[in-house]
Amino acid sequence: MSAEKKSLNFIEQIIEEDLQNGYTKDQLKFRFPPEPNGYLHIGHASSICLNFGLGLKYNAPVNLRFDDTNPIKEEKEFVDSIKADVEWLGFKWAKECYASDYFQQLYDWTVELIKNGDAYVDSQTSEEIASQKGTPSQPGEASPFRERSVAENLTLFEAMKNGETREKEHVVRAKIDMASPNMLMRDPVMYRCLHKAHHRTGKDWNIYPMYDWAHGESDFIEQISHSFCTLEFLPHRELYNWFIDKVCKPGEFPPKQREFARRNLSHTVVSKRKLAHLVEKGIVQSWDDPRMPTISGLRRRGYTPTSIRNFADSIGIGKRENRIDLSHLEFCAREDLNKTAPRVMGVLDPLKVVITNYPEGKEEWLTAENLPAEQAGNPEDAGERQVPFSREIYIEKEDFREEANRKFFRLKLDKEVRLKNAYIIKAEKAIKDEAGNIIEVHCTYDEESKSGSGTEASKRKVKGTLHWVSVPHAVPAEVRLYDRLFSVEDPTEDKEKDFLDFVNPDSLEVITAYVEPSLKEAKVEEAFQFQRIGYFCVDRDSSAENLVFNRTVTLRDNWKG
Helix, strand or coil: CCCCCCCCCHHHHHHHHHHHCCCCHHHCCEEECCCCCCCCEHHHHHHHHHHHHHHHHHCCCEEEEECCCCCCCCCHHHHHHHHHHHHHCCCCCCCEEEHHHHHHHHHHHHHHHHHCCCEEEECCCHHHHHHCCCECCECCCCCCCCCCCHHHHHHHHHHHHCCCCCCCCCEEEECCCCCCCCHHHCCCEEEEECCCCECCCECCCCEEECHHHHHHHHHHHCCCCEEEEEHHHHHHHHHHHHHHHCCCCCCCCCCEEEEECCEEECCCCCCHHHHHHHHHCCCCCCCCCCCCCEHHHHHHHCCCHHHHHHHHHHHCCCCCCEEECHHHHHHHHHHHHHHHCCEECEECCEEEEEECCCCCCCEEEEEEECCCHHHCCCHHHCCEEEEEEECEEEEEHHHEECCCCCCCCCEEECCEEEECCCCEEEEEEEEECCCCCEEEEEEEECHHHCCCCCCCHHHCCCCCEECCEEHHHCEEEEEEEECCCECCCCCCCCCCCCHHHHECCCCEEEEEEEECHHHHHCCCCCEEEECCCEEEEECCCCCCCCEEEEEEEECCCCCCC
8 A cells, every 4th residue: 555645735735826826836936035144043943944855856946045235244154154054954055146236136126116216215214204104094195205206316316326325314215095994005125225235245336126026026036936924924925016017027927936834933033133133142152052042053052964854845835834842852862863873882970980890991892882872682783892891980970879769760779770881880888978978889790790701691671770980091072051041931922021030030941961982083063872761962062081962851851830
Protein backbone atom coordinates (compact mmCIF):
# COMPACT_ATOMS: atom_id res chain seq x y z
CA MET A 1 0.00 0.00 0.00
CA SER A 2 1.41 3.40 -0.97
CA ALA A 3 2.04 6.01 1.70
CA GLU A 4 -0.79 8.43 2.33
CA LYS A 5 -0.35 11.62 0.30
CA LYS A 6 0.48 14.63 2.42
CA SER A 7 -2.31 17.22 2.36
CA LEU A 8 -1.55 20.62 0.89
CA ASN A 9 -1.33 23.69 3.09
CA PHE A 10 -3.37 26.71 2.06
CA ILE A 11 -0.35 28.35 0.38
CA GLU A 12 0.18 25.30 -1.80
CA GLN A 13 -3.54 25.23 -2.54
CA ILE A 14 -3.30 28.83 -3.84
CA ILE A 15 -0.46 27.86 -6.16
CA GLU A 16 -2.29 24.76 -7.40
CA GLU A 17 -5.41 26.83 -8.14
CA ASP A 18 -3.30 29.37 -10.04
CA LEU A 19 -1.76 26.57 -12.09
CA GLN A 20 -5.25 25.43 -13.01
CA ASN A 21 -6.32 28.98 -13.91
CA GLY A 22 -3.66 30.17 -16.31
CA TYR A 23 -0.26 30.05 -14.64
CA THR A 24 2.32 27.64 -15.99
CA LYS A 25 5.04 26.03 -13.87
CA ASP A 26 7.62 28.03 -15.81
CA GLN A 27 6.05 31.21 -14.44
CA LEU A 28 6.41 30.17 -10.81
CA LYS A 29 9.06 32.15 -8.99
CA PHE A 30 9.46 32.90 -5.29
CA ARG A 31 11.65 35.06 -3.08
CA PHE A 32 12.85 35.48 0.49
CA PRO A 33 13.15 39.24 1.11
CA PRO A 34 14.75 40.13 4.48
CA GLU A 35 15.69 43.64 5.48
CA PRO A 36 19.40 43.65 6.46
CA ASN A 37 18.85 45.53 9.72
CA GLY A 38 19.61 42.66 12.11
CA TYR A 39 20.21 38.95 12.34
CA LEU A 40 17.56 36.46 11.23
CA HIS A 41 15.61 34.63 13.92
CA ILE A 42 13.55 31.44 14.20
CA GLY A 43 10.52 33.22 12.74
CA HIS A 44 12.50 34.00 9.59
CA ALA A 45 13.52 30.35 9.45
CA SER A 46 9.88 29.41 8.86
CA SER A 47 9.66 31.90 6.00
CA ILE A 48 12.94 30.64 4.54
CA CYS A 49 11.73 27.06 4.69
CA LEU A 50 8.38 28.03 3.17
CA ASN A 51 9.74 29.93 0.18
CA PHE A 52 12.72 27.72 -0.58
CA GLY A 53 10.61 24.65 0.14
CA LEU A 54 8.11 25.79 -2.51
CA GLY A 55 11.02 26.27 -4.88
CA LEU A 56 12.09 22.67 -4.33
CA LYS A 57 8.52 21.33 -4.57
CA TYR A 58 7.78 23.08 -7.87
CA ASN A 59 11.32 23.13 -9.25
CA ALA A 60 11.05 26.92 -9.36
CA PRO A 61 13.72 29.59 -8.78
CA VAL A 62 13.85 31.43 -5.45
CA ASN A 63 15.58 34.79 -5.17
CA LEU A 64 17.30 36.07 -2.05
CA ARG A 65 16.45 39.75 -2.10
CA PHE A 66 17.56 42.29 0.45
CA ASP A 67 14.98 45.03 1.01
CA ASP A 68 17.69 47.58 1.73
CA THR A 69 15.85 50.90 1.55
CA ASN A 70 16.82 52.31 4.96
CA PRO A 71 20.52 53.26 5.17
CA ILE A 72 20.14 54.32 8.82
CA LYS A 73 19.67 50.77 10.11
CA GLU A 74 21.14 48.51 7.43
CA GLU A 75 24.70 47.18 7.32
CA LYS A 76 26.80 44.80 5.27
CA GLU A 77 27.37 42.74 8.44
CA PHE A 78 23.69 41.85 8.44
CA VAL A 79 23.74 41.02 4.72
CA ASP A 80 26.63 38.61 5.26
CA SER A 81 24.97 36.98 8.28
CA ILE A 82 21.71 36.45 6.38
CA LYS A 83 23.48 34.80 3.46
CA ALA A 84 25.38 32.55 5.87
CA ASP A 85 22.15 31.57 7.66
CA VAL A 86 20.29 30.66 4.48
CA GLU A 87 23.23 28.59 3.22
CA TRP A 88 23.66 26.89 6.59
CA LEU A 89 19.99 25.88 6.56
CA GLY A 90 20.75 24.07 3.31
CA PHE A 91 19.16 26.31 0.69
CA LYS A 92 20.50 27.88 -2.51
CA TRP A 93 19.06 30.97 -4.12
CA ALA A 94 18.70 31.51 -7.87
CA LYS A 95 19.73 35.18 -7.76
CA GLU A 96 21.06 37.49 -5.09
CA CYS A 97 19.11 40.73 -5.47
CA TYR A 98 18.82 44.06 -3.69
CA ALA A 99 16.05 46.64 -3.68
CA SER A 100 18.89 49.15 -4.09
CA ASP A 101 19.52 47.58 -7.51
CA TYR A 102 16.23 49.14 -8.55
CA PHE A 103 16.62 52.68 -7.16
CA GLN A 104 16.88 54.22 -10.63
CA GLN A 105 13.88 52.31 -11.95
CA LEU A 106 11.83 53.26 -8.87
CA TYR A 107 12.81 56.89 -9.36
CA ASP A 108 11.84 56.79 -13.04
CA TRP A 109 8.49 55.21 -12.23
CA THR A 110 7.85 57.88 -9.59
CA VAL A 111 8.45 60.57 -12.19
CA GLU A 112 5.82 58.89 -14.36
CA LEU A 113 3.37 58.73 -11.46
CA ILE A 114 3.86 62.45 -10.84
CA LYS A 115 3.31 63.19 -14.54
CA ASN A 116 0.12 61.10 -14.48
CA GLY A 117 -1.21 62.87 -11.40
CA ASP A 118 -0.74 59.80 -9.16
CA ALA A 119 1.92 61.27 -6.85
CA TYR A 120 2.94 64.64 -5.45
CA VAL A 121 5.54 66.31 -3.24
CA ASP A 122 4.24 67.22 0.21
CA SER A 123 6.11 69.88 2.20
CA GLN A 124 4.39 69.30 5.53
CA THR A 125 6.04 67.88 8.61
CA SER A 126 5.49 64.23 9.51
CA GLU A 127 3.40 65.38 12.47
CA GLU A 128 1.12 67.44 10.23
CA ILE A 129 0.71 64.55 7.80
CA ALA A 130 -0.15 62.18 10.63
CA SER A 131 -2.73 64.59 12.05
CA GLN A 132 -4.53 64.67 8.71
CA LYS A 133 -4.79 60.91 8.32
CA GLY A 134 -8.16 60.69 10.07
CA THR A 135 -9.39 57.53 11.78
CA PRO A 136 -10.82 54.24 10.51
CA SER A 137 -14.30 55.78 10.87
CA GLN A 138 -13.45 59.32 9.78
CA PRO A 139 -11.91 60.35 6.44
CA GLY A 140 -8.59 62.13 6.34
CA GLU A 141 -7.91 65.68 5.20
CA ALA A 142 -6.19 66.47 1.95
CA SER A 143 -2.74 68.01 2.15
CA PRO A 144 -2.59 71.68 1.13
CA PHE A 145 0.10 70.56 -1.37
CA ARG A 146 -2.02 67.77 -2.91
CA GLU A 147 -2.87 69.82 -5.99
CA ARG A 148 0.59 71.13 -6.73
CA SER A 149 1.26 71.36 -10.43
CA VAL A 150 3.07 68.55 -12.18
CA ALA A 151 5.89 70.94 -13.09
CA GLU A 152 6.42 72.08 -9.50
CA ASN A 153 6.31 68.47 -8.23
CA LEU A 154 8.91 67.39 -10.78
CA THR A 155 11.18 70.31 -9.92
CA LEU A 156 10.97 69.60 -6.19
CA PHE A 157 11.47 65.87 -6.67
CA GLU A 158 14.57 66.52 -8.76
CA ALA A 159 15.90 68.85 -6.06
CA MET A 160 15.27 66.16 -3.42
CA LYS A 161 17.18 63.65 -5.53
CA ASN A 162 20.12 66.04 -5.97
CA GLY A 163 20.41 66.70 -2.23
CA GLU A 164 19.35 70.33 -2.62
CA THR A 165 16.67 70.06 0.07
CA ARG A 166 16.97 69.40 3.77
CA GLU A 167 16.04 66.10 5.38
CA LYS A 168 12.34 66.06 6.36
CA GLU A 169 11.70 69.18 4.24
CA HIS A 170 9.67 67.25 1.66
CA VAL A 171 8.28 63.78 1.03
CA VAL A 172 6.67 62.22 -2.01
CA ARG A 173 3.20 60.79 -1.49
CA ALA A 174 0.99 58.67 -3.68
CA LYS A 175 -2.28 60.39 -4.57
CA ILE A 176 -4.92 57.76 -3.85
CA ASP A 177 -7.93 58.35 -1.57
CA MET A 178 -7.97 60.27 1.71
CA ALA A 179 -11.40 58.78 2.48
CA SER A 180 -10.42 55.15 1.96
CA PRO A 181 -11.49 52.81 4.78
CA ASN A 182 -7.98 51.36 4.51
CA MET A 183 -5.79 53.90 6.30
CA LEU A 184 -2.77 52.77 4.27
CA MET A 185 -4.43 54.03 1.08
CA ARG A 186 -4.68 57.60 2.38
CA ASP A 187 -1.87 59.07 0.30
CA PRO A 188 1.00 56.97 1.68
CA VAL A 189 4.55 58.29 1.66
CA MET A 190 6.67 56.88 -1.17
CA TYR A 191 9.98 58.74 -0.68
CA ARG A 192 11.80 60.62 2.05
CA CYS A 193 15.03 62.62 2.04
CA LEU A 194 17.96 60.99 3.84
CA HIS A 195 21.46 62.35 3.44
CA LYS A 196 23.00 59.08 4.61
CA ALA A 197 25.47 56.77 2.93
CA HIS A 198 24.04 53.44 1.84
CA HIS A 199 25.94 50.19 2.40
CA ARG A 200 25.91 49.49 -1.36
CA THR A 201 25.18 52.73 -3.23
CA GLY A 202 27.28 54.99 -1.01
CA LYS A 203 26.23 58.63 -1.38
CA ASP A 204 24.70 58.27 -4.85
CA TRP A 205 21.20 58.85 -3.50
CA ASN A 206 19.71 61.47 -1.21
CA ILE A 207 16.20 60.03 -1.38
CA TYR A 208 15.14 56.53 -0.39
CA PRO A 209 11.91 54.69 -1.25
CA MET A 210 9.57 53.52 1.49
CA TYR A 211 9.05 49.79 1.98
CA ASP A 212 5.53 49.67 0.49
CA TRP A 213 6.67 51.36 -2.71
CA ALA A 214 9.90 49.40 -3.14
CA HIS A 215 8.78 45.94 -2.09
CA GLY A 216 6.00 45.23 -4.56
CA GLU A 217 7.82 46.89 -7.44
CA SER A 218 10.89 44.77 -6.68
CA ASP A 219 8.68 41.67 -6.87
CA PHE A 220 7.37 42.92 -10.21
CA ILE A 221 10.85 43.65 -11.61
CA GLU A 222 12.04 40.17 -10.64
CA GLN A 223 8.85 38.61 -12.05
CA ILE A 224 8.00 36.95 -8.75
CA SER A 225 4.77 35.00 -9.15
CA HIS A 226 3.81 34.70 -5.47
CA SER A 227 4.87 37.06 -2.71
CA PHE A 228 4.30 35.42 0.67
CA CYS A 229 4.50 37.52 3.81
CA THR A 230 3.24 37.47 7.37
CA LEU A 231 -0.28 38.40 8.39
CA GLU A 232 0.46 41.97 9.48
CA PHE A 233 0.92 42.81 5.78
CA LEU A 234 -2.66 41.86 4.89
CA PRO A 235 -3.84 45.51 5.04
CA HIS A 236 -0.89 46.39 2.78
CA ARG A 237 -2.10 44.10 0.00
CA GLU A 238 -4.44 46.72 -1.47
CA LEU A 239 -1.59 49.23 -1.65
CA TYR A 240 0.77 46.55 -3.02
CA ASN A 241 -1.68 45.93 -5.87
CA TRP A 242 -2.32 49.65 -6.49
CA PHE A 243 1.38 50.37 -6.96
CA ILE A 244 1.91 47.41 -9.27
CA ASP A 245 -1.16 48.28 -11.36
CA LYS A 246 0.49 51.63 -12.11
CA VAL A 247 3.48 49.97 -13.83
CA CYS A 248 2.09 46.64 -15.04
CA LYS A 249 1.34 46.55 -18.76
CA PRO A 250 -1.43 44.52 -20.44
CA GLY A 251 -0.45 40.86 -20.83
CA GLU A 252 2.04 40.96 -17.95
CA PHE A 253 1.47 38.82 -14.86
CA PRO A 254 1.53 40.90 -11.66
CA PRO A 255 2.87 39.17 -8.55
CA LYS A 256 0.27 37.94 -6.09
CA GLN A 257 0.70 38.81 -2.40
CA ARG A 258 -0.71 36.34 0.10
CA GLU A 259 -0.29 36.22 3.87
CA PHE A 260 0.35 33.53 6.45
CA ALA A 261 0.31 33.72 10.23
CA ARG A 262 3.41 34.38 12.26
CA ARG A 263 4.45 31.59 14.61
CA ASN A 264 5.66 33.01 17.91
CA LEU A 265 7.97 31.04 20.19
CA SER A 266 7.53 30.87 23.95
CA HIS A 267 10.07 32.20 26.47
CA THR A 268 11.70 34.53 23.97
CA VAL A 269 11.13 37.56 21.75
CA VAL A 270 11.49 37.74 17.97
CA SER A 271 11.28 41.47 17.43
CA LYS A 272 14.54 42.68 15.86
CA ARG A 273 14.25 45.88 17.89
CA LYS A 274 13.94 43.96 21.15
CA LEU A 275 16.72 41.55 20.19
CA ALA A 276 18.97 44.52 19.42
CA HIS A 277 18.03 45.95 22.83
CA LEU A 278 19.20 42.73 24.52
CA VAL A 279 22.56 43.08 22.78
CA GLU A 280 22.91 46.81 23.47
CA LYS A 281 22.07 46.37 27.17
CA GLY A 282 24.64 43.59 27.54
CA ILE A 283 22.01 41.08 28.68
CA VAL A 284 23.40 38.79 26.01
CA GLN A 285 26.88 38.94 24.57
CA SER A 286 26.01 39.22 20.88
CA TRP A 287 23.46 38.48 18.18
CA ASP A 288 24.75 34.89 18.12
CA ASP A 289 24.60 34.40 21.89
CA PRO A 290 23.32 30.81 22.30
CA ARG A 291 20.34 32.08 24.30
CA MET A 292 19.13 34.20 21.39
CA PRO A 293 16.42 32.91 19.02
CA THR A 294 18.52 34.06 16.06
CA ILE A 295 19.52 31.41 13.57
CA SER A 296 23.18 32.17 14.31
CA GLY A 297 22.48 31.85 18.05
CA LEU A 298 20.73 28.52 17.58
CA ARG A 299 23.59 27.34 15.39
CA ARG A 300 26.16 28.31 18.00
CA ARG A 301 24.14 26.56 20.69
CA GLY A 302 24.24 23.33 18.70
CA TYR A 303 20.95 23.16 16.85
CA THR A 304 21.30 21.48 13.46
CA PRO A 305 19.91 22.74 10.15
CA THR A 306 17.80 19.59 9.97
CA SER A 307 16.28 20.20 13.39
CA ILE A 308 15.25 23.74 12.44
CA ARG A 309 13.85 22.65 9.08
CA ASN A 310 11.92 19.86 10.81
CA PHE A 311 10.60 22.35 13.35
CA ALA A 312 9.38 24.69 10.60
CA ASP A 313 7.77 21.80 8.74
CA SER A 314 6.09 20.39 11.85
CA ILE A 315 4.43 23.66 12.91
CA GLY A 316 3.14 24.18 9.40
CA ILE A 317 1.65 27.22 7.71
CA GLY A 318 -1.56 28.67 9.11
CA LYS A 319 -3.89 31.65 8.95
CA ARG A 320 -4.00 32.31 12.69
CA GLU A 321 -1.13 33.38 14.90
CA ASN A 322 -0.26 31.12 17.77
CA ARG A 323 2.57 30.53 20.21
CA ILE A 324 4.70 27.42 19.88
CA ASP A 325 6.21 26.11 23.09
CA LEU A 326 10.00 26.16 23.09
CA SER A 327 9.95 22.52 24.18
CA HIS A 328 8.81 21.57 20.66
CA LEU A 329 11.91 23.16 19.13
CA GLU A 330 14.01 21.37 21.74
CA PHE A 331 12.28 18.10 20.84
CA CYS A 332 13.26 18.60 17.19
CA ALA A 333 16.88 19.12 18.28
CA ARG A 334 16.91 15.96 20.40
CA GLU A 335 15.31 13.93 17.64
CA ASP A 336 17.98 14.86 15.11
CA LEU A 337 20.98 14.84 17.47
CA ASN A 338 19.98 11.38 18.69
CA LYS A 339 20.62 10.18 15.15
CA THR A 340 23.81 12.11 14.48
CA ALA A 341 25.71 13.04 17.66
CA PRO A 342 28.46 10.63 18.80
CA ARG A 343 28.14 9.45 22.40
CA VAL A 344 30.94 10.34 24.79
CA MET A 345 31.42 10.64 28.54
CA GLY A 346 31.71 13.83 30.53
CA VAL A 347 31.09 14.55 34.20
CA LEU A 348 29.59 17.95 35.03
CA ASP A 349 29.55 17.80 38.84
CA PRO A 350 32.41 15.48 39.80
CA LEU A 351 32.71 13.18 42.80
CA LYS A 352 35.92 11.18 43.07
CA VAL A 353 35.64 7.40 43.33
CA VAL A 354 38.67 5.37 44.42
CA ILE A 355 38.59 1.69 43.44
CA THR A 356 40.63 0.36 46.32
CA ASN A 357 41.34 -3.12 44.92
CA TYR A 358 42.40 -1.83 41.50
CA PRO A 359 46.23 -1.84 41.27
CA GLU A 360 47.87 1.53 41.88
CA GLY A 361 49.57 2.94 38.79
CA LYS A 362 47.69 0.62 36.44
CA GLU A 363 45.72 1.96 33.51
CA GLU A 364 43.92 0.26 30.66
CA TRP A 365 42.19 1.43 27.52
CA LEU A 366 38.69 0.16 27.08
CA THR A 367 36.77 -0.08 23.82
CA ALA A 368 33.62 2.02 23.51
CA GLU A 369 31.20 2.50 20.63
CA ASN A 370 30.94 6.09 19.49
CA LEU A 371 27.93 5.87 17.22
CA PRO A 372 24.73 7.75 18.04
CA ALA A 373 22.10 6.01 20.11
CA GLU A 374 19.88 5.17 17.13
CA GLN A 375 22.75 3.38 15.38
CA ALA A 376 24.15 1.45 18.35
CA GLY A 377 23.29 -2.20 17.79
CA ASN A 378 24.61 -2.26 14.24
CA PRO A 379 27.92 -4.00 15.06
CA GLU A 380 29.04 -4.11 11.45
CA ASP A 381 28.87 -0.31 11.25
CA ALA A 382 29.94 0.51 14.78
CA GLY A 383 32.66 3.09 15.15
CA GLU A 384 34.88 2.64 18.18
CA ARG A 385 37.18 4.67 20.37
CA GLN A 386 39.48 3.91 23.27
CA VAL A 387 38.61 5.22 26.75
CA PRO A 388 41.20 5.17 29.58
CA PHE A 389 40.38 3.53 32.91
CA SER A 390 42.30 3.80 36.18
CA ARG A 391 42.04 3.37 39.96
CA GLU A 392 40.51 6.83 40.40
CA ILE A 393 37.50 8.00 38.43
CA TYR A 394 34.93 10.81 38.54
CA ILE A 395 31.20 10.19 38.63
CA GLU A 396 28.35 12.68 39.02
CA LYS A 397 27.68 13.67 42.63
CA GLU A 398 23.98 12.98 42.17
CA ASP A 399 24.81 9.39 41.18
CA PHE A 400 25.83 8.47 44.76
CA ARG A 401 23.85 8.30 47.99
CA GLU A 402 24.79 6.70 51.26
CA GLU A 403 21.24 5.50 51.66
CA ALA A 404 18.40 5.41 49.16
CA ASN A 405 15.11 3.69 48.44
CA ARG A 406 14.65 0.78 46.07
CA LYS A 407 13.93 3.07 43.12
CA PHE A 408 17.41 4.59 43.25
CA PHE A 409 19.36 2.46 40.78
CA ARG A 410 22.63 4.35 40.99
CA LEU A 411 25.53 3.92 43.39
CA LYS A 412 24.79 3.53 47.11
CA LEU A 413 26.64 1.89 50.01
CA ASP A 414 26.86 -1.90 49.80
CA LYS A 415 25.24 -1.93 46.33
CA GLU A 416 26.63 -2.50 42.85
CA VAL A 417 26.44 -0.58 39.58
CA ARG A 418 28.12 -1.02 36.22
CA LEU A 419 30.49 1.60 34.88
CA LYS A 420 29.74 2.15 31.19
CA ASN A 421 32.09 0.06 28.99
CA ALA A 422 34.04 -0.97 32.12
CA TYR A 423 33.48 -2.94 35.33
CA ILE A 424 30.93 -3.55 38.03
CA ILE A 425 31.82 -1.67 41.22
CA LYS A 426 30.45 -1.83 44.76
CA ALA A 427 30.40 1.15 47.15
CA GLU A 428 32.11 0.40 50.45
CA LYS A 429 32.71 3.72 52.20
CA ALA A 430 31.93 7.44 51.94
CA ILE A 431 34.73 9.86 52.89
CA LYS A 432 33.55 13.20 54.30
CA ASP A 433 35.10 16.54 55.13
CA GLU A 434 34.79 18.31 58.48
CA ALA A 435 31.45 19.78 57.46
CA GLY A 436 30.03 16.36 56.68
CA ASN A 437 30.09 16.72 52.92
CA ILE A 438 30.97 13.61 50.91
CA ILE A 439 34.20 14.29 49.04
CA GLU A 440 35.19 10.77 47.99
CA VAL A 441 33.73 7.28 47.72
CA HIS A 442 35.73 4.10 48.14
CA CYS A 443 34.63 1.13 46.06
CA THR A 444 35.80 -2.30 45.00
CA TYR A 445 35.49 -3.77 41.54
CA ASP A 446 34.84 -7.20 40.11
CA GLU A 447 37.91 -7.88 37.98
CA GLU A 448 36.04 -10.50 35.91
CA SER A 449 33.13 -8.18 35.04
CA LYS A 450 34.80 -6.19 32.26
CA SER A 451 32.26 -5.26 29.57
CA GLY A 452 32.58 -7.33 26.42
CA SER A 453 35.08 -9.78 27.91
CA GLY A 454 32.69 -12.71 27.53
CA THR A 455 33.14 -13.95 31.11
CA GLU A 456 30.18 -15.03 33.19
CA ALA A 457 30.82 -12.09 35.51
CA SER A 458 30.65 -9.69 32.57
CA LYS A 459 27.13 -10.95 31.86
CA ARG A 460 25.92 -10.29 35.38
CA LYS A 461 22.91 -8.01 35.47
CA VAL A 462 22.93 -4.97 37.75
CA LYS A 463 20.22 -2.34 37.57
CA GLY A 464 22.32 0.80 37.28
CA THR A 465 24.88 1.93 34.69
CA LEU A 466 26.90 5.12 35.25
CA HIS A 467 29.06 7.28 33.04
CA TRP A 468 32.49 8.23 34.39
CA VAL A 469 35.87 9.74 33.51
CA SER A 470 39.32 8.56 34.60
CA VAL A 471 40.81 11.17 36.96
CA PRO A 472 44.42 11.15 35.67
CA HIS A 473 43.21 11.31 32.06
CA ALA A 474 40.29 13.72 32.54
CA VAL A 475 40.33 16.87 30.41
CA PRO A 476 38.91 19.97 32.14
CA ALA A 477 36.40 21.83 30.00
CA GLU A 478 34.37 24.98 30.40
CA VAL A 479 30.72 24.03 30.01
CA ARG A 480 28.07 26.67 29.48
CA LEU A 481 24.68 25.50 30.67
CA TYR A 482 22.13 27.56 28.77
CA ASP A 483 18.48 27.80 29.72
CA ARG A 484 15.49 29.82 28.56
CA LEU A 485 16.18 33.51 28.20
CA PHE A 486 12.88 34.56 29.77
CA SER A 487 11.09 33.09 32.75
CA VAL A 488 7.58 33.51 31.29
CA GLU A 489 6.01 32.32 28.05
CA ASP A 490 5.30 35.81 26.71
CA PRO A 491 7.57 38.52 28.15
CA THR A 492 5.67 41.21 26.21
CA GLU A 493 2.18 40.30 27.46
CA ASP A 494 2.22 42.50 30.56
CA LYS A 495 2.01 46.02 29.15
CA GLU A 496 2.66 47.51 32.61
CA LYS A 497 6.17 46.07 32.68
CA ASP A 498 9.25 46.17 30.51
CA PHE A 499 9.95 42.87 28.77
CA LEU A 500 13.42 42.96 30.32
CA ASP A 501 11.80 42.51 33.73
CA PHE A 502 11.20 38.88 32.80
CA VAL A 503 14.77 37.96 31.84
CA ASN A 504 15.65 34.64 33.45
CA PRO A 505 18.57 35.29 35.86
CA ASP A 506 19.56 31.63 35.55
CA SER A 507 19.70 31.53 31.75
CA LEU A 508 23.44 30.83 31.87
CA GLU A 509 25.58 28.88 34.32
CA VAL A 510 29.27 28.33 33.60
CA ILE A 511 30.96 25.33 35.21
CA THR A 512 34.15 23.33 34.92
CA ALA A 513 33.46 19.76 33.86
CA TYR A 514 35.74 16.82 33.09
CA VAL A 515 35.54 14.98 29.79
CA GLU A 516 37.23 11.98 28.27
CA PRO A 517 40.48 12.68 26.36
CA SER A 518 39.01 11.80 22.94
CA LEU A 519 37.38 15.25 23.00
CA LYS A 520 40.72 17.05 22.87
CA GLU A 521 40.47 17.01 19.08
CA ALA A 522 36.84 18.17 18.91
CA LYS A 523 36.18 20.88 16.32
CA VAL A 524 34.03 24.02 16.60
CA GLU A 525 30.29 23.26 16.15
CA GLU A 526 30.90 19.53 16.48
CA ALA A 527 28.04 17.98 18.45
CA PHE A 528 28.15 15.18 21.06
CA GLN A 529 25.82 13.39 23.37
CA PHE A 530 27.27 13.42 26.87
CA GLN A 531 25.80 10.13 27.97
CA ARG A 532 22.95 10.35 30.47
CA ILE A 533 23.19 14.17 30.49
CA GLY A 534 22.35 15.85 27.20
CA TYR A 535 23.61 17.22 23.90
CA PHE A 536 26.57 19.58 23.74
CA CYS A 537 28.56 21.28 21.00
CA VAL A 538 31.97 22.91 20.81
CA ASP A 539 31.75 26.70 21.05
CA ARG A 540 33.74 29.04 18.83
CA ASP A 541 35.56 30.30 21.96
CA SER A 542 37.10 26.85 22.34
CA SER A 543 40.83 26.22 21.83
CA ALA A 544 43.30 23.39 22.26
CA GLU A 545 44.21 24.84 25.66
CA ASN A 546 40.66 25.55 26.80
CA LEU A 547 37.80 23.38 25.60
CA VAL A 548 34.41 25.13 25.70
CA PHE A 549 31.10 23.31 25.28
CA ASN A 550 27.59 24.71 25.01
CA ARG A 551 24.67 22.65 26.23
CA THR A 552 22.22 22.45 23.36
CA VAL A 553 19.44 20.61 25.18
CA THR A 554 19.16 18.20 28.07
CA LEU A 555 18.60 14.55 27.30
CA ARG A 556 14.97 14.88 28.37
CA ASP A 557 12.59 17.80 28.70
CA ASN A 558 12.79 18.62 32.41
CA TRP A 559 11.99 22.34 32.31
CA LYS A 560 9.24 23.53 34.62
CA GLY A 561 7.81 26.89 33.68
